[in-house]
Amino acid sequence: MRHPEPAKSPLFDQLEQALSQDGLPQEYFDWGNQLLRRLDKPVQVMVIGQAGSGKSAVVNMMLGQSVISRHGGTPIIEVCYGPEDSVEFETRDGKTNRHPGTLAKTPSVPDTVRVRQELPDTQLLNHSFVEVSLSGSAEQRHNTLQRAARHADVILWCSENFGPDEQQLWAEVPDEKKDHSFLVLTMADRQLMRGTLTDLLAGLESFAAEEFLGVYPLATVQAITAQTAGRTVNTALWQSSGGEQLARDVLKQVDLGRASDVDQAEMLVRQFAPKTPHQQWQPAAAAPKPDPAPQNTPTDDLLHTALDLLQGRANQMLAEADDDANADEILASCMDTVKDLSKTLLASQSTSPQVQAALDAAQDGEELLILFQLERGEDAAVDAVTLLLQLKREIADDLAL
Numbered sequence: 001m002r003h004p005e006p007a008k009s010p011l012f013d014q015l016e017q018a019l020s021q022d023g024l025p026q027e028y029f030d031w032g033n034q035l036l037r038r039l040d041k042p043v044q045v046m047v048i049g050q051a052g053s054g055k056s057a058v059v060n061m062m063l064g065q066s067v068i069s070r071h072g073g074t075p076i077i078e079v080c081y082g083p084e085d086s087v088e089f090e091t092r093d094g095k096t097n098r099h100p101g102t103l104a105k106t107p108s109v110p111d112t113v114r115v116r117q118e119l120p121d122t123q124l125l126n127h128s129f130v131e132v133s134l135s136g137s138a139e140q141r142h143n144t145l146q147r148a149a150r151h152a153d154v155i156l157w158c159s160e161n162f163g164p165d166e167q168q169l170w171a172e173v174p175d176e177k178k179d180h181s182f183l184v185l186t187m188a189d190r191q192l193m194r195g196t197l198t199d200l201l202a203g204l205e206s207f208a209a210e211e212f213l214g215v216y217p218l219a220t221v222q223a224i225t226a227q228t229a230g231r232t233v234n235t236a237l238w239q240s241s242g243g244e245q246l247a248r249d250v251l252k253q254v255d256l257g258r259a260s261d262v263d264q265a266e267m268l269v270r271q272f273a274p275k276t277p278h279q280q281w282q283p284a285a286a287a288p289k290p291d292p293a294p295q296n297t298p299t300d301d302l303l304h305t306a307l308d309l310l311q312g313r314a315n316q317m318l319a320e321a322d323d324d325a326n327a328d329e330i331l332a333s334c335m336d337t338v339k340d341l342s343k344t345l346l347a348s349q350s351t352s353p354q355v356q357a358a359l360d361a362a363q364d365g366e367e368l369l370i371l372f373q374l375e376r377g378e379d380a381a382v383d384a385v386t387l388l389l390q391l392k393r394e395i396a397d398d399l400a401l
Contacts, residue, residue, distance in 0.1 A: 012039050015265050018272040027378050028268065035265045038153075042080065043127040043254045046148050048134065049158035050141075050166070054186030055131045057220040058158055061243050062129060062250065064227045067117060069104040074112050075135070075144070077103070080128040082118020090114040127154075127254045134169070141169060149173050154253045155181040157212070161191075161200055167207060176383075180253055181212050188217035188242060214249070218242040256390065263389035264382075306341055306358060310392040327381035331373050334384035338365045341391070358395050365391055 018024075019032045045062075047055045056068045059079060068077055089097045089109040099106050103117050132148045134141040149155065155177060159166055162183060173181075183204070191197035197217060208215045223243030226234040238244045345359040365387050372380040372387075 009039070011262065011265055011269065012036065014269045015039070018269050021272055024272060028272065031264070031378075031382060032268050032272075035261055035268070038261045039265060041128075042125065043153045043257050044151055045127055045129050045154045045156065045250065045254065046132055046152035047129055047156045047158060048132045048145065048148055049186075050134050053158040053160060054184075054218075054220050055133065055158045057224065058156060058184060058186060058218070059129050059131055061218075061220060061223045061227070062247055063119070063121065066104050066224065066228065067102045067119065068115075068131070074108075074115055075133050076114045077117065077131040078115070078128060079117045079119065079124070079130075081122070081124035082120065084118070084120055086118045088116040088118075090116070126258065127251075138165075138169075142172065145169055145173065149177045152177060153180065153257050154250060156184050156250065157181060158184045158186045160185065160187045162204055162208075170211060178211055179213070180257065182246065182250065183208050183212040183215045184246065185215065185217045186220050189219035189222060191217070192219075213253070216242055216246045216249075218246060259393055260386050260390060263393065264386060267385070267389075306344060306395050307392060309341055309344060310337065310388060310395070327376060327378050330381040331369070331376070331384050334381075334388055335366070335369045335373065337388060338362055338369060338391070342366065358391075361391055361394055 015032055015036055019029055019036070024032075047059055049055050056077070059068055059077075060066050063079065067079065085101050087099050087101065087103050087106050089099075089112045091097070091109060092111040092113050097109050102119075103115060130148070130151075132144065134144055136144075155173075157166075157170060162185070185191070185197075185200070188197055191200055201215060201217065204215055219241040220243075222237055223241035226238035226241055226243060235244075342359065342362045345355055345362060368387060369384055372384045
């Protein structure tokens with residue numbers, strides 16, 4: 001199928017140059033190539049579920065318009081950026097049929113195996129949606145889910161009640177994918193009317209707490225109506241339907257994922273990109289400085305101290321990379337950094353909400369790093385460095401407020 005050519009950022013080119021250097025350690029080369037693949041495409045939000053689970057309605061809700069409708073038997077529907085509304089059908093024989101407009105207003109094409117919906121919606125430059133329908137035998141559903149999970153950056157599992165069969169399917173998804181996944185109960189309004197929603201949520205609580213970022217009861221029809229029925233969004237209905245919370249948290253995951261990719265790429269570029277006397281590495285994007293600059297508060301000073309600690313340790317780890325530091329040393333350094341960050345914030349005895357949020361994040365980070373140390377290996381070390389970068393970004397965001 002034809003894919004729009006994405007606009008590559010300067011950071012992408014800088015990373016390509018860094019990876020072209022002779023003598024680059026293999027683990028950094030592999031890591032960098034993985035980042036290139038991620039930076040070269042929008043963040044993929046996979047909307048997965050069995051037939052009739054409300055996947056298309058969730059995609060429409062996230063888009064804020066009715067774009068796709070039920071197309072029975074179509075296993076994959078991708079919604080991405082394009083210069084105009086257009087639909088492309090790929091059939092079983094490999095042929096493609098392209099039509100103007102949206103899938104909701106376009107007749108089905110027999111033997112379709114994949115649909116690509118393009119929209120001139122700029123939010124889709126940053127992330128795309130892929131609806132995946134699970135059907136067939138248990139083995140077929142398992143294989144489809146595993147393939148989808150491999151390509152997913154964020155997963156929305158859509159279900160009416162997430163019963164034992166679905167739980168068994170989901171249990172086999174890799175843990176690193178579950179860390180960016182949401183359970184969406186798409187027919188919460190029906191459950192509420194039947195008086196069964198409270199018991200359903202209570203029954204799913206323990207399983208979902210381990211397997212998803214959260215459970216999101218969603219009155220999908222009301223959520224779509226809140227956005228499309230009038231000239232402006234019906235904020236009360238949008239909130240009460242559960243749509244506002246789900247959309248906000250999904251987009252936050254999208255932003256966190258892309259920010260993490262950029263941070264990691266910048267680290268590699270800073271360390272390995274070729275430099276000339278007239279060329280220095282520049283960050284991918286620099287936030288404009290406010291004018292005039294406000295005077296720092298004690299909270300600002302403390303958060304700046306925390307940022308300096310994280311940046312200093314990051315620079316130290318980059319220097320150690322030249323000396324072939326192994327994964328265990330990187331993990332130990334990350335753990336020491338987060339412990340020192342917690343001590344710094346605790347010693348201040350500050351009751352500022354920003355400082356408390358940073359402290360909570362640092363303490364949560366300690367728990368995650370314990371797990372990374374148990375896992376060991378290069379993947380665990382990469383996850384640990386990513387955690388530090390995320391802590392740094394969250395503190396910087398608090399300072400910007």
